[in-house]
Amino acid sequence: xxxxxxxxxxxxxxxxxxxxxxxxxxxxxxxxxxxxxxxxxxxxxxxxxxxxxxxxxxxxxxxxxxxxxxxxxxxxxxxxxxxxxxxxxxxxxxxxxxxxxxxxxxxxxxxxxxxxxxxxxxxxxxxxxxxxxxxxxxxxxxxxxxxxxxxxxxxxxxxxxxxxxxxxxxx
Amino acid sequence: xxxxxxxxxxxxxxxxxxxxxxxxxxxxxxxxxxxxxxxxxxxxxxxxxxxxxxxxxxxxxxxxxxxxxxxxxxxxxxxxxxxxxxxxxxxxxxxxxxxxxxxxxxxxxxxxxxxxxxxxxxxxxxxxxxxxxxxxxxxxxxxxxxxxxxxxxxxxxxxxxxxxxxxxxxxxxxxxxxxxxxxxxxxxxxxxxxxxxxxxxxxxxxxxxxxxxxxxxxxxxxxxxxxxxxxxxxxxxxxxxxxxxxxxxxxxxxxxxxxxxxxxxxxxxxxxxxxxxxxxxxxxxxxxxxxxxxxxxxxxxxxxxxxxxxxxxxxxxxxxxxxxxxxxxxxxxxxxxxxxxxxxxxxxxxxxxxxxxxxxxxxxxxxxxxxxxxxxxxxxxxxxxxxxxxxxxxxxxxxxxxxxxxx
Numbered sequence: 001x002x003x004x005x006x007x008x009x010x011x012x013x014x015x016x017x018x019x020x021x022x023x024x025x026x027x028x029x030x031x032x033x034x035x036x037x038x039x040x041x042x043x044x045x046x047x048x049x050x051x052x053x054x055x056x057x058x059x060x061x062x063x064x065x066x067x068x069x070x071x072x073x074x075x076x077x078x079x080x081x082x083x084x085x086x087x088x089x090x091x092x093x094x095x096x097x098x099x100x101x102x103x104x105x106x107x108x109x110x111x112x113x114x115x116x117x118x119x120x121x122x123x124x125x126x127x128x129x130x131x132x133x134x135x136x137x138x139x140x141x142x143x144x145x146x147x148x149x150x151x152x153x154x155x156x157x158x159x160x161x162x163x164x165x166x167x168x169x170x171x
Numbered sequence: 172x173x174x175x176x177x178x179x180x181x182x183x184x185x186x187x188x189x190x191x192x193x194x195x196x197x198x199x200x201x202x203x204x205x206x207x208x209x210x211x212x213x214x215x216x217x218x219x220x221x222x223x224x225x226x227x228x229x230x231x232x233x234x235x236x237x238x239x240x241x242x243x244x245x246x247x248x249x250x251x252x253x254x255x256x257x258x259x260x261x262x263x264x265x266x267x268x269x270x271x272x273x274x275x276x277x278x279x280x281x282x283x284x285x286x287x288x289x290x291x292x293x294x295x296x297x298x299x300x301x302x303x304x305x306x307x308x309x310x311x312x313x314x315x316x317x318x319x320x321x322x323x324x325x326x327x328x329x330x331x332x333x334x335x336x337x338x339x340x341x342x343x344x345x346x347x348x349x350x351x352x353x354x355x356x357x358x359x360x361x362x363x364x365x366x367x368x369x370x371x372x373x374x375x376x377x378x379x380x381x382x383x384x385x386x387x388x389x390x391x392x393x394x395x396x397x398x399x400x401x402x403x404x405x406x407x408x409x410x411x412x413x414x415x416x417x418x419x420x421x422x423x424x425x426x427x428x429x430x431x432x433x434x435x436x437x438x439x440x441x442x443x444x445x446x447x448x449x450x451x452x453x454x455x456x457x458x459x460x461x462x463x464x465x466x467x468x469x470x471x472x473x474x475x476x477x478x479x480x481x482x483x484x485x486x487x488x489x490x491x492x493x494x495x496x497x498x499x500x501x502x503x504x505x506x507x508x509x510x511x512x513x514x515x516x517x518x519x520x521x522x523x524x525x526x527x528x529x530x531x532x533x534x535x536x537x538x539x540x541x542x543x544x545x546x547x548x549x550x551x552x553x554x555x556x557x558x559x560x561x562x563x564x565x566x567x568x569x570x571x572x573x574x575x576x577x578x
Contacts, residue, residue: 036189037188037189037190038188059181059192061181064180067182067183067184067185068180068181068182069180069181069182069190070178070179070180070181071178071179071180071181071192097181097190099192147176147177147178148176148178150176150197151176151177151178151197151200152197153197154176154197154198154200154201155197155198155200155201155204156201156204156206156282157201157204157206157259157278157279157282157283166230166239166240166241166438166441166518167239167419167436167438168436168437168438168440168441168509169420169424169426169434169435169436169437169438169504170404170407170408170434170435170436170437170451170452170455170506170509171403171404171426171432171433171434171455171496171504171505171506
């Protein structure tokens with residue numbers, strides 16, 4: 001059995017896989033190095049791979065206006081991102097920026113589809129874990145939406161006050 | 172208090188590799204926020220007469236949403252600066268130069284009022300914010316809200332009130348607003364006063380006659396009160412039309428949440444003169460005075476019996492109604508109160524007085540620190556309290572007269 005990279009044992013996505021499955025998976029991943037400040041993929045790029053962070057950190061942001069992006073989240077070693085690219089052809093929904101020099105593992109969509117064909121049990125375990133992570137991220141997104149609204153309300157001074165409108169009802 | 176909300180922004184400089192991340196607190200952004208009022212064609216502002224303190228209030232009307240806002244001189248100054256080009260930081264500095272002091276609470280309060288009146292450029296997330304606020308409500312607050320909703324169900328409004336009143340005014344309503352009609356009302360009232368004096372020695376017999384037929388007397392009195400109350404608000408509305416202003420609503424509601432009554436929303440008269448407002452206020456009670464006078468004159472002509480007693484009773488009831496309506500010191504915002512508030516140029520006198528009431532004992536320890544307006548509020552509170560007490564005592568006596576078993 002070929003050696004299993006340490007990082008694969010730490011990734012939540014693969015935590016249900018046995019050693020044999022991990023050993024089979026390892027050769028299918030591509031290692032990539034990125035320097036700080038570079039962009040891994042941009043919003044609206046073609047979407048075709050998932051990335052696992054072994055070293056460094058990645059900031060995912062969404063374009064707001066002009067040169068300004070809003071930071072959505074950060075990924076540290078053991079985290080993964082870009083998972084939507086495994087399932088659909090839609091362009092990237094956000095930009096992944098390398099914050100500090102990083103070492104990433106790339107899982108291409110084609111390879112993922114091969115796993116489905118040849119190792120359906122392994123694919124099912126990965127998908128189950130993906131769904132639970134999707135749910136967790138959805139909850140975080142809801143919180144972010146609420147925080148963004150609160151930010152807007154505080155920044156613009158809006159407050160739901162008591163009745164302050166003026167009127168005269170002659171009786 | 173919760174920490175200010177934060178946003179992380181990622182920016183890139185053109186031509187440079189890499190990026191910067193900035194954390195912006197909502198409070199920081201607040202200083203940079205540039206409030207923008209709705210376009211000029213969407214609002215109208217009218218200066219109100221000066222109050223005893225020499226202060227001037229303004230009414231801002233949202234022409235698109237038909238909402239009105241009462242703002243003071245300092246707020247009017249801020250309103251002028253809310254043109255979308257000045258940040259709150261700049262506005263605060265300008266305000267400080269002008270008035271010598273500044274408190275951000277003034278801006279916060281004004282912004283909240285303007286959002287509510289729809290006078291600032293719309294925020295898309297308003298509806299969502301309200302939904303969130305609702306979901307966080309406590310059970311007792313929800314209970315109170317539900318109770319208030321039940322009360323509100325009693326309320327109704329007449330559709331197309333302005334069109335209805337405009338038509339009514341054109342087809343005869345205008346006749347009510349001329350010196351001849353007023354002179355006629357005065358003559359009839361004087362004659363009715365003489366008739367009432369002539370009949371007053373028989374008041375005890377009238378009371379006994381009415382007490383002998385309680386259903387008939389109660390029904391007749393309620394019916395006449397109802398009919399006259401409807402005429403009363405219609406005449407308010409017609410007076411508003413006489414000055415070319417809009418009648419926003421006519422309907423039925425609970426005045427100050429307790430007193431079921433008909434109403435005409437004549438807020439638009441604030442875009443006219445003080446004289447116009449006083450005339451609109453006076454027009455309503457004159458209906459009770461006129462109808463009550465007719466009842467007294469009819470009672471004078473009627474032969475003795477239940478009919479005469481009923482007419483006399485209706486006359487007393489309507490004149491009393493006119494008096495209550497015109498009497499300003501009863502804690503209710505009736506016509507007399509509106510007239511006094513207008514003459515004093517303190518359109519929120521009652522609300523201000525009620526805010527002052529809980530701190531009165533503390534404030535009276537330093538009377539020299541009280542402003543002229545606050546003395547007026549204290550006088551209002553005092554007169555209201557005494558008047559309500561006298562009214563209750565007088566009516567306990569009246570009830571005793573109606574129910575012989577109390578003697």
